[in-house]
Amino acid sequence: MRLLTVAAAVLAAGGLAVVGLTTTETRALEEKIAHTQSGGWKTTHYSKYSDWESICETRAPATVGALISINRALEERCYLRLVDRIGDSEITGANDRFGEISTVVQQDGDGLRVTFEIESALTIDVGEFYLAREDFPVWRLDKDVCLGTGECSFSGPAADALVRAFSDQTGDALHMQVEFTDRNDQKLIRKWPMLPFAGAFADFENNIHYTGT
Template structure:
């Protein structure tokens, strides 16, 4: 059963899941860094293309919240941009988030909330620039205060779901990720 989440991680996103022909496979990428911070993973890999080494790093969180036969999951990938980050949330089609159902809570206080519900109505939410920087800052600030990323929704099977991702290890995961990105000259 432990291999199912790992398999999902490899198949969950084009950032790690496609070979050169666009097939959903791990392809030719070889990992050279993996460090877990709770359920956050800081990862880097590489491949050779025409004698040139391609490198990439990402932070990921994969939550398989419903096993077979009603399999369902949500994931996030954070990758470096020249200035800041790109954040991609993978949300299964026909998932319906409740109003205020995508937020960061520290105790009884909401410290960040997604106001653009259109983002949660499509299969992928992607943020860059100021939106990504604001979200990353809210995630990282949570390491000082026990906080959770709350996702309150009805999944594609119509089942009510309440996910609470522990943000305590995020700042350490982000620091490791940024160090690896720097070592590889990816920003």
């Protein structure tokens, strides 16, 4: 995989005053995915870098009638993700979840695709989802149409630029900040540590090269 150099796509933005709740606990989805199967996919590689998960999976080829095509190799895929589940911090049961925000990095042809998904129970306005270095916003998710649909996807040079921005190691602090309104009309803030992303992405790339996908 070859990442394109698109320095101009990493947009600098003005400062943003952060108010409201800032200590809501960030909890990554931890459901032993390395030992589960979903949609026929079986996990063959699993590494975790803080809340970022680097995963590779395989599944058997599609069947033809009752027979599996013996001429088709196993399907393989690798991806990088962060899944943030939002719920009542005082309730630890599985039923407390009332929202979820996730980011997935995966192959898209010869390049990359970066996708942000926002559950419908949450409302995020333009300018409230941004990457901050040393608490200064350097990129904002400002696509209001996709924020309304709950899925924002970037490919090609835009995805490459995002990965470069996420991998920035030049400062002492780098985080993604998401400000949103939950289903109870509470204004909440999540902060994802981004310094571990570089290591997670390196693992993702190594696995893609290893599997030959």
